[in-house]
Amino acid sequence: MYALGMVSLRLCAGLAVRGSGLCVNTLRRFSGITASQIDEEVARLLELKAQLGGDEGKHQFTLKTAKGTRDFNPKQMAIREKVFNTIVGCFKRHGAETIDTPVFELKETLTGKYGEDSKLIYDLKDQGGELLSLRYDLTVPFARYLAMNKILNIKRYHIAKVYRRDNPAMTRGRYREFYQCDFDIAGQYDPMIPDAECLRIVYEILTELELGEFRIKVNDRRILDGMFAVCGVPGDKFRTICSTVDKLDKMSWADVRGEMVKEKGLSEEAADQIGQYVSMQGGMDLAERLLQDPKMSQSKQACAGLTDMKQLFSYLQLFQVTDKVVFDLSLARGLDYYTGVIYEAILTQNGPIPIPEAGEKGEECVSVGSVAGGGRYDGLVGMFDPKGRKVPCVGVSIGIERVFSILEQKAEASAEKVRTTEVQVMVASAQKNLLEERLKLTAELWDAGIKAEVMYKKNPKLLSQLQHCEDSGIPLVAILGEQELKDGVVKLRAVHSREEVDVPRAELVEEIRKRTSEV
Amino acid sequence: MYALGMVSLRLCAGLAVRGSGLCVNTLRRFSGITASQIDEEVARLLELKAQLGGDEGKHQFTLKTAKGTRDFNPKQMAIREKVFNTIVGCFKRHGAETIDTPVFELKETLTGKYGEDSKLIYDLKDQGGELLSLRYDLTVPFARYLAMNKILNIKRYHIAKVYRRDNPAMTRGRYREFYQCDFDIAGQYDPMIPDAECLRIVYEILTELELGEFRIKVNDRRILDGMFAVCGVPGDKFRTICSTVDKLDKMSWADVRGEMVKEKGLSEEAADQIGQYVSMQGGMDLAERLLQDPKMSQSKQACAGLTDMKQLFSYLQLFQVTDKVVFDLSLARGLDYYTGVIYEAILTQNGPIPIPEAGEKGEECVSVGSVAGGGRYDGLVGMFDPKGRKVPCVGVSIGIERVFSILEQKAEASAEKVRTTEVQVMVASAQKNLLEERLKLTAELWDAGIKAEVMYKKNPKLLSQLQHCEDSGIPLVAILGEQELKDGVVKLRAVHSREEVDVPRAELVEEIRKRTSEV
Incomplete structure (x- = not known):
């Protein structure tokens, strides 16, 4: 049966x-x-x-990393460490705590949060037990964390890898495993103050990283929705039309209009009205003008968004970042969970691009792509709370794979060598049978907190010891010989200048510290 | 059809x-x-x-992290950051570079490396494309990295999370997602010098972390194999008997003997001979004695291991770490890939445990468990190299979940509060309508690199601003009022002493720096 x-x-x-x-x-x-x-x-x-x-045939062993992923070699790690220091430094300057969450979540935690992008989630194999997925971003785990621990306000940063089964384009810095550096402010506060701080953070980080010119586009989901409503988009088409608008950074208006009308069945009239709005860029003045706009002002939602946009720009002025921020009605962003302000930072390849005056049509610019993005998501925590209690949140995510790419290229092009260790001194000898003495001195230096290396050979050649210093940028060599041992000194050699001086053993640590703190 | x-x-x-x-x-x-x-x-x-x-019925939403995993809250992260700083500081002192590898590898990369433990590997779901698994440790990915990039020598550290579908025991610090801090030296060098440095590193880190007394057990796979051979263990039973010996830290000798004889079919005679050896602990003297042992000296392998053990102890003496290191014939370690020296560090709960004299039987000690382990694996890289070229490696892995647990308990018990931010000053006001002035001053401080916070409220109460400083340990408050603005000063308040002093605005940054660098 x-x-x-x-x-x-x-x-x-x-x-x-x-x-x-x-x-x-x-x-x-x-x-x-x-x-x-x-x-x-x-x-x-x-x-x-x-x-x-x-x-089916013989097994071929493949020596590679998984598709869309990569190793970081020591040079790349040195650059990565510098970038993280800058970013963490900024987050700490703004008073953020940090948390960490597991790399995988219950599958259901991620379900229904990412719209069409959900298909890109990595699932773990069902090996018995819970159904798990790799995290897709750090925002949903953060919201889950807040709800689970009943936290009503926190300012936290989180730097970790996230996973997307996307089509990798590794030369352009798009990977399946990549870092996100997130900063979020959760809590019930007066409007637009935390939002303005997030934008200030993007501004600070992109400036400090010296990546060249950038621009931060700002919009608001409520303005977008209001705009769709007054342009005659049916309510059930808001999200899908929004997705199409989101493509304006990659497609021409003609193509976007085509997709709206032919694929998504929007009326030509509605599409053309949208076209007029999404070409608008400006600042506080544009927000003011749209508040007077006979059509736009009919939408309560749009008016709420525009009033907040004005407020936001007033804070951005106090934070002195308005030279890089544009209110841009074409900015849509894909994720479902945004409810208010949204923003995205792009690097602009060809030098500074003027911020257009209110109403002036934004000129086409070749963008290297988005390096940061975020917005307000007031409903996400409530999706996890058993009683639906809301915790308003706003945050930003710095996508640093592109930043790594740019800085790696810069380092390649630069004459300056990237050091991958911080070794201050190499303990060496020109004579044979001094391994024990070298090891003893090295241990003394370690005890004193000096970063020291010694060759793992019984009788290494002096030349190969010096060569290692040249290769890895070690500035000093402490040379031991029979005579030095007898005299109670160490010959300290500066690798760059090749100058040598005998230093009494008792003063060696101090001398190394003095010489290497100057750098 | x-x-x-x-x-x-x-x-x-x-x-x-x-x-x-x-x-x-x-x-x-x-x-x-x-x-x-x-x-x-x-x-x-x-x-x-x-x-x-x-x-199938209504969906029940579960608000939790995956089994065997946990979030780190800001306090835990502050402790974690301190631990990592200590460990990375030690690795850098020893001249290590760092690398990173993806969280998942091709499944076949991990196949056949972990013996019986392979069943604990997390696989990813087959969503089309490659078959992937989460990394089980950092050693196999390191070996894959060396072979893939044809690297013949490197000294690198790698701190990252690894994944094991083990039975979690979270109160004892056993998780399914946990950190490993690995330090490895790859390259063809003179015997035992890099091995001794690895042990010195364990010694330095466990000392610096102030975890109480510890002991580092050392053995050698060649000594174990030689011992099995001379005790009459059949060659095909070496690995399985080795696994049983590995349980001696959890089981009594009687039980281990029982498993060998009844479950694994070893003769009683062979088991008893093993029993005599595995009770031995000592130092260089024990190695010397065993080299003279009529039975042990029949094994070439054992002699090679014992000669190296003597050499190792001579270097450990130069490195001044022999007070914590014991040559212990019962140490086996589970993983398949070790080929020479192996070691394991354990915390010894009840104060110092005397290192037994040569030949004296090691007394039972209640161990909190292993916090570090490693050894030599000269064959692993060759398993990945298409031509089987070997790169000798030795390394150590610090397992820090237990360390976290201990330090968290210490922090709980201590009166001192763990700070989760580094904020130096809070910009506050006692009067209304000064939000704009607060934001402006905060931005000035950020510009100067000062870590500063401001409340996201238009008119917060002074008391709640001060309370926030108390709660999160912020030492200074910069208070703005109409009078201060008129006078061009800021009232700087020390939170702890409640002393207030007017500081000219132009001198504020300097004053904050001076006051907070004293800490």
Whole structure:
């Protein structure tokens, strides 16, 4: 009876996909068919697949990292460390604490948070137990953390890797495993003050990293929705039309309009009205002008967004960052969870690009792409709270893979060598049979907190010891010989100038400290 | 024709598992049945399962982290940062570079490296493309990195999370996601010099972290194998008997002996001979004595290991760490890839435990458990190199979850508060309508690199501003009022002493720096 059911299920499963999809109804008619039985069937089929695979030709061992991922070598790590220091320094300057969350979450924690992008989530294999997925960003785990710990306000940063099964474009810095550096402010505060601080943070970080000119686009989900409403977009099409508008940084208006009308069935009239708005860029003045706009002012939502936008710009003026910030009605951003202000920072390749005057049409600019983005998400924590209690949040995420790429290229081009260690001194000898003495002195230096290296050879050549210093930028060599041991001194050699001086052993640590603190 | 084939396959798949497993042969008779067709079937079944799931009662949302994982809150992160600073400081003092590798590897990269523990590896779901697994340790990815980049020598550290589907025991610091801090030296060098440095590193780190007394056990795989051989263990039983010996830190000798004889079929005589050896602990003298041992000296392998052990102890004496290091013949370690020296550091709960004299039987000690371990693995890189070229390696892994637990408990017990931010000054006001002035001053401080906070309220109460400083340990408050603005000063208040002094605005940054650098 059971076996017969399974056979029919299998027959039916095949038809369901190839055929009309009516099979689920048929399926329900078999009593006792459950998800766990399907699991068993799946396991059986995969077992078969494994057996098939085992015989299909010889195993070829592949020496590579997984698609879309990469190793960081010591040079890249040295650059990465510098970038992180700058970013963490900024986050700490703004008084943020830090938290950490696991690399995977319950699958259901991530479900329904990312809209169309959900298909890019990495799932873990069901090996018994919970269904898990790798985190897709740091925002949803943060919201889960707040709800789980009933935290009503916090200012926190989180730097960690996130995972997306996207089409990798590694030369342009798009990976499947990549870092996000997130800063978020959760809590019920007066409007736009935390939002302005987030933008100030983007400004500070991009300035400090010396990546060249950048621009921060700002918009508001409420302005977008209000705009769609007054332009005659049906309510159920807001999200999908929003996704199309989001493509304006990659596609021309003509193409975007085409997609709206032909693919998404929007009226030409509505599309053209949207076209007028999304070409607008400006500052506080644009917000003021739109508040007077006969059409826009009909939307309560848009008016709320525009009033806040004015307020935001007034704070940005106090924070002295308005030279890089543009209110840009074409900025949409893909993720579902934003509810208010949204922003995105782009590097502008060809030198400074003037911020257009209010109403002036934004000129086309070749962007290296987005390096930071974020916005307000007042509803996300409530999605996790059993009682739906809301915790308003605003935050920004710095996407630093592109930053790494740019700084790596800069380092390549520069004559200056990137040091990958911080070694201050190499303990060396020109004579044989002094390994024990070298090890003893090295341990003395370690005890004093000096960063010291010694070659792992019984009798290394002096030249190869000096060569190692040249290669890895070690500034000093402490040379031991029979004579030095007898005299109670160490010959301290400056690698760059090749000057040598005998230093009494008791003064060596102090001398090394003095010489290397000057750098 | 195709559809019919699939139906039969499905029928067959069901029978294969329930029945005799002969189905694969039947399967091959259907021409054109491939793994990708099975994939399609699997996808169909899973689709059905998802549809079924939607109807099976109401969804219960679970607000938790995945089993065996945890979040780190800001206090825990502050402790973690301190621990990492100590460890990284030590690694850098020893001249190590750092690298990073992806969190997942091709599944085949991890296959055949971990012996019985392989079942604990987390696999990713097959969503099309490569088969991936989460890294189980940092050593195998390191070896893959060396082979892939043809690196013949490097001294590197790597701090990152690893994943094991083990039975979690979170109160004892055993998690499914946990940090490892690895330091490894790869390269062809004179024997035991890098090995001695690894032990010195464990010694330095455990001392600096102030975790109480510890002991580092040392042994050598060659000594173990030689011992097994001379005790009459059949060659094919070396690994499994080794696993049993490894349990001596958790089980009594009687139980270990029982497992060897009853479960693993070893002769009682052989077991008893092993029993005599594994009770031995000592130092260089024990190595010397065993070299003279009539039985042990028959094994070439054992002699090579014992000679190296003597050499190791001579270097450890120069490094001044022999007070904590014991040559312990019962140390086995589970992983397959070790080829020479192995070691493990344990915290000894009840104060100092005397290192037994040579030949004296080691007394039972209650150990909090292993906090570091490692050894030499000269064959691992060769397993990845297409031409099998070997790169000798030795390394150590600090397992810091237990360290975190201990330091968290210490922090709980201590009267001193753990600060989770580094904010130097809070910009406050006692009067209304000064938000703009507060924001302006805060931005000035940020510009000067001062860590400063401001409340995100238009008119916060002075008391709540001061309370926030108390709560989060901010030492200074810069208070603005109408009078101060008129006079061009800021009232600087020391939170602890409540002293207030007017500071000219132009001197404020300098004054804050002076006051907070004293701390």
